Amino acid sequence: MPDIKIVALLLCICMPLAAVAQDSQQRGLEIAKAARDYDRGFTDFTASMTMTLKNKSGDTSVREIRIRTLEVDGDGDKSLSIFDEPADVKGTAMLTYTHGLEPDDQWLYLPALKRVKRISSRNKSGPFMGSTFAFEDLGSQEVEKYTYNYLRDEPCGDWICHVVERFPAYEHSGYTREVVWLDSEAYRLVKADFYDRKKALLKTLTAGDFQQYLGHYWRPGSMNMENHQTGKSTLLEWGDYQFKTGLSERDFRSQTLKRVQ
């Protein structure tokens, strides 16, 4: 029979801590939901991005990719990436139906073989086009993909940021933990630290040149992902953002990959 006093004492000491923990988890989740709600209703967008890969010795290589994204109510977005550079992969297209915790559906069109291939999307941690961005860094950020823990508020450039820890709840993530900086006004993701499976700092994402579209939706003009362990980095420069372009489900069917332009 445990001593009732000790139990009482333990309860006294631990309860506030547990309450704080629960409170910070609740706060983290609320911030994630607020960020999702802020970005809701964009319907669809198209954009182009230039990806500059830089290795340790400073050699660079460039990819040109066009992105089309369709907002899906009650599920992850549908997204199409069309590759224009390097020239040998020109015409390659990748279609992704993102889901929350379930694995995404993904198809790849290989123009040399004129073949649409359904591919496994379970490897979230794999590098996207040889860059320092993993597939999971570029997918749609559904709230249920993570559990959250609010850390603090602190200044980040001109803004005040919520600093939130999040822990991937989906399988096969390359990370054990992410720390994200979201500004308190419009929930722009300005910075993120990624910790690998050994809990060591792996990568840092820094986003900037934010622009507002349709008087509401903010998108970064640049995103730089630095890998602290390999010395490699990748700069994504976004351009030609257009919202509500009239894209529909018809533009995101696996068999239409053969004819995307």
Add this chain to the structure above:
Amino acid sequence: MLRLAAWLGLFLCCGNGYAEFSGNVAVEAISFSETAQFEGQFDENLTLSLAPKWDGDWNDGADLWSVELFMRADDKDAGREHADIRELLWLHIDGDNEWRVGINTMFWGVAESQHLVDVINQIDAVESIDGEDKLGQPMIHLKRYQDWGVLDFLVLPGFRERTFNAREGRLRPPLVVDTDQVEYESSAGQQHVDYALRFSQTYNDLDLGVSWFDGTSRDPLLLPGIDSNGDPVLTPFYEQMTQIGIDAQLIYLDWIWRLELIHRKAESADRDAFIYGFEYTFYGILDSSADIGAIAEYSYDNRPEGQRGVFDRDLFMGARLALNDAQSSEVLAGFLVDTDNHSRSFRVEASRRIGASWKLELELQTFANIDDNDPLAAFANDDYLLVDMAYYF
């Protein structure tokens, strides 16, 4: 060709939509390590290929056009020197219907080591022995999207004959195939109009396709004959056939399971064949970003011995390595073993981007322990190393 260029020029200058030009030019060097089996066959060869492509749209993207050509110059093998229109296509999109009219190249199926259900295009057999290079096929094609699946209706006027290496070429049958003496079962010959239908749908992690084809078989029977000099040759004979095919792919965890199944009815022999196998991927091996996929596929063909193809009772085991690096380095290596007569072939394909616009490809092919009655017997001395350097524009 001039007329084609003028037609293209019209599009490029006056279309109000988008238009683009791309493609590649490549030098290919091949070296055979063993003495040729048949007289006159070369040991080394250097060839040049050009594959330009134009495409664009008008009507706000409701109409698209594309042209893709392929040309190979080959000094030593007259059979390999050829030009082909891979694509010359008008595509019209009307809601859930897509109309394609012109010449097109398409792919059906899921398997890696051989392609059973893929019967629309003729194989450009002089380009590669893997059957993945194909000749453009004239067609009228309606693709219709329904909630319950995608339907493809194809009318295929105009038949394309398979390409064959000339006397000097390696990787050919013991006797030269004389394509001047081609014969058809149908009295309409090359003008026979073929028909095909396909249903395909995705059910969660399962992709399913069911296809039907009625018309001239793309696989010729090679019959003994005599050429104009009185030398023995093989002459291609194209039968009529009806084929029903099923292809399915299931993704389960890190496994991809694949099945292709056909039933073919033809005068010479009916044929039931299947290929069944899996690919299992190990992601991020040794804490790197590289992936390795292990592939195993078993092929079966019920035709009597002598009429079977290479994949009659064969097991393919291979591995695909993707480094996922900035140069997109990849290696695919595989063994094909005949489980009856133990003939073996081994193939490695490796590729890597160099700079922004170049791509280097290596291909190594060996044949070992080849049974005299195996369809590969004619290739028994044709182990080769191929180096291909392509510039993409």
